[in-house]
Amino acid sequence: MAAFQATRRHFIQGFGGASVLTLFGCNRREQAMVRLYTFGDSILNCGRYNEFGVHPGQLLVQNDDRLFPEFQGQDLISRGPAQLEHRARDGATVDNLPSQAHQLRVEGRTMPAAALITIGGNDLLRGLIKDTGAGITIFANALDTFVQQLPIRPVVLGNVYDPTFGDDRRNFVGVEPAIARKNLQRMNTEIQQIANRYGQLVDLHAHFLKGDPSWFTATIEPSLQGASEVRRAFLPYVLGK
Numbered sequence: 001m002a003a004f005q006a007t008r009r010h011f012i013q014g015f016g017g018a019s020v021l022t023l024f025g026c027n028r029r030e031q032a033m034v035r036l037y038t039f040g041d042s043i044l045n046c047g048r049y050n051e052f053g054v055h056p057g058q059l060l061v062q063n064d065d066r067l068f069p070e071f072q073g074q075d076l077i078s079r080g081p082a083q084l085e086h087r088a089r090d091g092a093t094v095d096n097l098p099s100q101a102h103q104l105r106v107e108g109r110t111m112p113a114a115a116l117i118t119i120g121g122n123d124l125l126r127g128l129i130k131d132t133g134a135g136i137t138i139f140a141n142a143l144d145t146f147v148q149q150l151p152i153r154p155v156v157l158g159n160v161y162d163p164t165f166g167d168d169r170r171n172f173v174g175v176e177p178a179i180a181r182k183n184l185q186r187m188n189t190e191i192q193q194i195a196n197r198y199g200q201l202v203d204l205h206a207h208f209l210k211g212d213p214s215w216f217t218a219t220i221e222p223s224l225q226g227a228s229e230v231r232r233a234f235l236p237y238v239l240g241k
Contacts, residue, residue, distance in 0.1 A: 033081040034112040036061055036238070037152055039100050042221055043118035043161075043204070043230055044088035049217050050224035057084050057116065059231040060238050068228055074235060093122045094139050097146045106151050115150060116234060118158040118204070119143060120187050121220070130175045131183050140190035147198045155199035156237045158230070159188040161208035163220045172219055200237050207233045 038044045038057040047053040054064060061084045063075040076082035087100040097119060106113060120139070128135045147155055162184060164170035168177040188205055195201035207229065208215065215226040222230055 032112050033083055034076055034114075035083050035085055035106075036076065037085045037113065037115045038088040038117075039097060039115060039150075040088045040118040040158075041092040041120075041122055042088075042090040043121065043158060044116060045086070045090045045092075046222040046227050046230075048090060049221045050227060052224060054224060054227050055086070055088075056222075056227050056230040056234060057086050057088070059228060060084075060116075060234060067224070071228070071231070071235075074239060076238065079239070088118070091122060092119065093126065094119050094142045094146070097143070101146070101150060104151065113152050114238065115152040115155045116158070117147070117155065118160075118230075120160040120191060124160065124184065124187060125173070125220075128187065129173050129180050129183050131186075136183065136186050136190060139187065140194065143191070144194050144197070147194055153199070155195075156202055156234060157191055157195040157199065158202040158204045158234065159191045160184060161204045163208070163216050165211070166209055202233050202237060204230065204233050 036057060038055075042049070044056055047055040047058075052064070052067065054067065058064075059068065059071070059075065061075060061082050062077040063071040063073075065072045087104075089096065089100065092100070097117075120143075123139050128139060147157070162181075164172070171177050171180070173180055184205075192201050211226075211229060215223060215229055217223040217226070
């Protein structure tokens with residue numbers, strides 16, 4: 001994975017609050033193929049957790065109007081040609097991100113493309129939820145390196161949601177809730193800072209605090225409705241607020 005070029009760094013400085021389509025124009029006859037890339041964990045690769053095999057990247061490129069009529073016409077394909085390259089994997093940690101970008105080929109410097117990334121939940125569950133040292137800093141350094149070297153811009157990073165809705169009675173990790181919430185906050189602060197450097201943050205944490213148990217399955221994974229809610233959170237950054 002080649003290091004990110006300076007010319008692309010200049011491009012991202014102009015990203016601001018613009019959507020993917022704003023950056024590349026919305027005229028169907030003139031617009032080139034938009035490629036949407038997904039990297040990370042089951043937040044973007046949750047198809048195995050619903051009977052329809054639906055995940056957020058699919059819905060952002062082309063909504064399923066039968067399942068989600070509310071979002072009819074609110075997808076990339078309705079604006080012009082679009083394609084998904086889905087690389088996120090269930091169970092991934094930050095250390096798995098480089099392998100997801102293995103043999104990544106981005107066609108041409110002017111080809112419209114955007115990368116969506118969700119990572120951190122599995123890192124928390126595998127020990128960082130009770131981190132008292134440099135673990136979350138090490139996580140952040142690894143994520144920063146991956147995003148910096150990723151040859152795709154813009155980058156849209158989702159932070160880590162709380163499947164307990166902030167209710168300590170739903171604690172399932174076996175760690176004192178105050179410690180767990182502090183480390184979740186620490187991780188999300190690091191993700192926010194990385195997003196500020198390279199692109200945009202999608203606040204999945206805030207969005208999912210407004211949800212209900214139907215958004216989850218297997219305790220922590222996005223259900224069919226949850227997959228659509230992840231899509232809902234990313235949608236403004238893809239189509240425009």
